[in-house]
Amino acid sequence: MTDSADRTDAANAAADPLAPLVAALCAARRSGRTVPTALLADRVPDTAAGYRVQDAVAGQLGWWQARHRAGHWKAGAGDTQAIPAYAPLPPAGVWSGTPAAPADATGQGFHLIGVEAEVAFRLGRPVGPAEAAAIATADDLADWLDALCVSIELVDSRWDEGLAAPDALKLADLLCHGGLVLGEWQPYRPWIGHDWAGQACSLEVDGQEVAQGAGGHPCGSPLWVIPHWLRHATADGGTLAAGTVVTTGAWLGVHFARPGQTLTVRFAGLGAARVRV
Template structure:
């Protein structure tokens, strides 16, 4: 059994048993191996049937200069707002308030290769507020090695999507974000997206997603990275993310 096969088996078992497993037992050599594990887990669990590509993704990174990472998201954990996640088997409940973008056109590898920020933004037909619930199948959780987290869908737990709004250029540096977690004081942010513009992830994401001849279909959604860092919620908390002028998303944990 290769290390990739071992990592796939460990993650599939962890997901099926709802029990975390040690990442240290399946070290991965590079990002290509981590992405191969993503694909292997998706095949083993039948997330994308009959050759269909993922319709929901996450993409992002700490800055424009960093290598961005990407993960296709399993459809069972995609919920419209307001969502009730009380029955979902979380190990932890990290909160990322984000903007999700929806493609209005198909994109193949040739089209993706020629994109710049303006032409990539022009492919988007709608946006919404999203809450990504961060979780881990690794026992080390957020302290797991970076490649292990990438293999585990970059620590994805579930995704809550608010109401869709038409997408248009805006001054993202002035965009405000408020996050309510249970009875805690409201967290407030402005212009805190790591790329300065959520659409910046589109170029790298679409090139990644169209490799090996895949086509990203119109209607595919990508959530683009946190505005609020990663505060941790607990079971029983109600979480509300608000982006004034765009909308909100809500989930009961």
């Protein structure tokens, strides 16, 4: 690198401390290679900065022009006392995958393949800031959600350190998002009042069950995080379109798969999602 380029980079970093982090993540996604976190972690002083990085990377890579235009999101929290976290998802990494027609996520260049069993929900009506402010709890969602489905969150990282990277950098990197697989949609209304605490789910790898449980969502119900997500996603003044999808947190923790394996997540009564990685 020339002295002139060094001075330009230094000037850009001084003008915007987040610029080197945005540049590193964009470079990682364009090249398909991970990058080190050294000298970058302290550039994310708070969660607001992490979300600004998400938006800046999306803008530079042309995913969307504003966060409320993202059609798919991930949201979650460690429990109901924790501050939830969110990430809008690149559209190219969202697939439909059912037992009858599995998604094909082979050849995606994953650095690691983490697997999370989740439930995704879909908005049936547009939600703007005023509507989001009025949706205080999960009980208020009945008029706003129209469908739900089993989903598989594929976990990956753009950092050399993978899931051991600092939390601030994992937030900036779309919460370690690698891909999202959506099963068959079902109408939401029959699931109002469902006993999520007793919901059974399982994960299979190449047809062999490797994890199962009843309940297990860290917030008790996957619906808990949705009102929080709606307020976050509309905080820029925009409106989420009808049809926007959010996946809501892992039920069985994170398990890891190898290239070539077929992964199936089942939720009793709700259906299944399947993907080959």
